[in-house]
Amino acid sequence: MKNIIIRSMVVLALCMVATSCGKDLLDQKNPNSLGAGEFWKTESDAQKGVNAIYHMFYQNGGFNRWIYFRLDLTSDEGFSNSPWIELADWTRFNYINYNFWEGSVNTFRDIYKAIFRCNQVLANVPNIEFTDAKKKDALLAEAKFLRAFYYYYVAILYENVPVVTTPQSPADAPKAGTLADVWAQVEKDLTEAGAALPEQYTGDNIGRATKGAAMALLGKTYMQQKKWPEAKTALDYLVTGAGKNYYDLVAFVDNFRANNENNKESVFEIQFSDANKTGEGDGPSSNMGCNRAQFFAPRSIGWSDGQARYWMVDEFKKERTIDNKLDPRLQYTLFYPALEADFGNKTYGRSWEWGANEAWFKKYSRDYYRNNEDYFSEVNVRNIRFADVLLMYAEVLNELGQTADAYQYVNRVRTRSNMANLAVAYPAIGIDKTLFRERLKVERALELCGESVRWADLKRWGDLDTQAAVDKVAARDPDFKNFKVGKNIRLPIPLSEIQNNPNLTGHQNAGY
Template identity: 30%
Template sequence: MKNILKYIAIILFATNLVSCDDDEFLTRESKDQLSSNLFWRDAADAKAALTTAYSELEARQNFWDGWQEGRSVVEWYRSDYMLPGVDGNNYAHWMSMFNGTYTNGHTFINLLWKLNYNGLNYANQVIVNVDLMDDADISSAEKKQFIAEATFLRAYYHFKLLTLYKQIVIREGVVGEEDLDKALSTRAEAWTVILKDFEAAAANLPVSYPASEVGRATKGAALAYLGKAYLHKAGDTEASETDDYKNAADALNEVVKLATYSLEGNYVSMFDGTNQNSSESIFEIQINSPSADAYNRTNLHKFIADPMYDGWGGLEATQGLLTEMKSEGKISTNSGYDERLYASLYYKGDYYNDNPNMQGYTWDFLSNYQYGSANAVDNKVFLRKFIPKVTWGVYNDDLNVPLMRYADVLLMRAEALNENSSTAEAITLINMVRAAHGKMPATTAVSQSEVKNQIIHERTMEFQLESSRFFDLRRWGTLDAAMSTAGRTLNTANNGYLPVPLSEIKNNSEVN
């Protein structure tokens, strides 16, 4: 969002809101009064506060333990297709997440809870205070739009929390001292609030913004997440209803009908910094480092990349993922494997050894350079996604991170349609994505069960490192089988959801 960094320091000072941090809750004070009395003067103030509500997306305001490591370890380490890299084994709190031996006092479990509630607090400040502003200070159009954006963000943060944690505390207003103690909601109650907010946001958000305002929530984003929420609710054993798939398909079709988005033909360009905010982007985190001195604005590429191409080696992939991504064979229109394989993984093979396809070098050269032998890591599979064109000596890069893409809308709609027996229509959507991104021929799947398996395969090809796999496995009811196949000990009963953090239990008398 334009000028996001400019406003953050101002608003974090002016609206030092209640969150679920130990120190804040131990004081038992509401810290909202000064901001309410002195801050909400005009549209510029309202927009600045809204910018701060955006700033907590995906734990962005805590670069190391939040954005870069906490989110990545919690969401990527729990995929059956991911492994800790050479650096990952150095951190006990990373490995406890991988092994499922974490407790409710785990630093990432506490931190991600806190940061998402910070975002909720900021969003609620906007919703409540902008609505109270005088018409002389802000136009009705601005008021409507800012409240809609904040409502979208409130839904997003609640949705994020509900996908991570078994139960959450619903926060729909500015938190005062009398509101600090509040019971956990049921999952059904939480879904009701999330769906309501995404619907309200979709009704009042614009379809697009000027280029200078790229990154703000649009009608398409709200509809896409509404469809995603229904799809995840459909797989929630405690809250699913018979019409969830239909509602998901309908909401996602509204995104299609906007005729605003199109599939990007060059898949890798959406992740290497060469095609940010592409025609496919529906909602995307705007990184935009202001300078090389903006330390760790994002070093995700360092976390992801192996040292052989100048990373730290926080993550690597399994042979099982490579096998799955190669499973259809070399049938693309480019006479190779699915193009998404090459954009996602780095491994020993003809693609990376026949030509210098990684940073201008071959696999054997880089392996020998880093590990002393061209064959030293032949059994390893590394990640290529979110790696910029050049990594050598690059820190604080400005690669955006897509959070919702049109491909996801099409594949989610295909899944919802197939579950409602509209299999032929689902196949059409699958083939659109395969052709555009994989350069692959039409699927041979015909029956409902075959198409479901094809959708699972397409999501594997499409969404590596986009925080999808673990949550997809859980909602499909296949988490235990997938983890067993991968030789992992994680299971639905013990690890399907993160526990309520110890900090919340200590500081909220209604939670036990």
């Protein structure tokens, strides 16, 4: 998949609808670019169009860099002490400048830029003749999955935004939307994508969206809306249904390094590469690496704009393994001062700079073979992995009143790390739905810390809906003392979007 994008990525911005031109010397056709009327003719064009959507993963506003500040640092797992005060303020609910590029506008723009590319494919590819109709359906399904993927994150972050499903021109002014509108579109796209996507890929196509990826994201979508029966049906495919043979757990550490990528635990994985050590951009030779570790690494190793809350270290140490050792996940999840003493980890000659009670995200770091980070990390981000699916499935069963049956799925995750069965470790839970839910919150933190799911979890659990609930979160993360109930559960829509679109006037998110 990485090689395919490198070889055939095309910038669809060059395929914008061009107006016809006369003989005016100042209005000549550019021979180096294609208009929409000249592109979208062949199967190759269709494939390039889909590849261009995947290329949006390498843009700064999304999973190359800034979205992790929104998903990880704004949650109670992380925070920022960046000397760039405005950047840090956007992780602690101090939203002053609604046009702050790195805090919001860049992410909002890149999400809709990706959606635009999806819409181009979905509008134009149906008109292209294919020798194999199934290949055409699969490409359209990929575009639907990716459109749903981006609308899922815009729903998690912004909520009430326009739902755009056709290619737009600069003069268009899409109407304001609601969170319900966004979720409805995500459900529709994923349902249709799941029906047409392949169950697996081979060769260079490994890494593309599969049926399992669509069903997992659909399950997440239903869960955020507390549609528990629908969520179970979607997740059934991966856990008990036709897809169960494709997925399993692997060694925990293999989920966060460049070796053993796209393994059986991977449900959807963002493919990063260090092939192009160049600047960011949108061309075929632009950087395809991930910047996350560069910005989240400890001082002296990277920029250190984001770090983990130390309560996570303490949480890992509350329960020991069956053979009375520390939870082995800790050594691959967080950097902290006692890491080497606790696990015998060597520092590879690094000079760590941290305080006594500081912690940093270790997942996706490259400390296992180098002593610094850069902008070209080749480590894939495991956006959805099977351990997450198992814990989601347990949550769904619990909410459906099937708590006793939910234990086995939590235990599969715990057993991988040599932890005792949940009923043995915490017998007081029994089949009490509330107690099971509270323990599951901890289980998800231990397994998925730093994997960009915690913000959605807090929202789904209602932990941000009341002042009493927020106060409990603030006891772990003092940034939540700034949190305003009913307001900060979503980001403000960038002011520039409202100013440039008359249909958004008066539709800023509540409280802003």
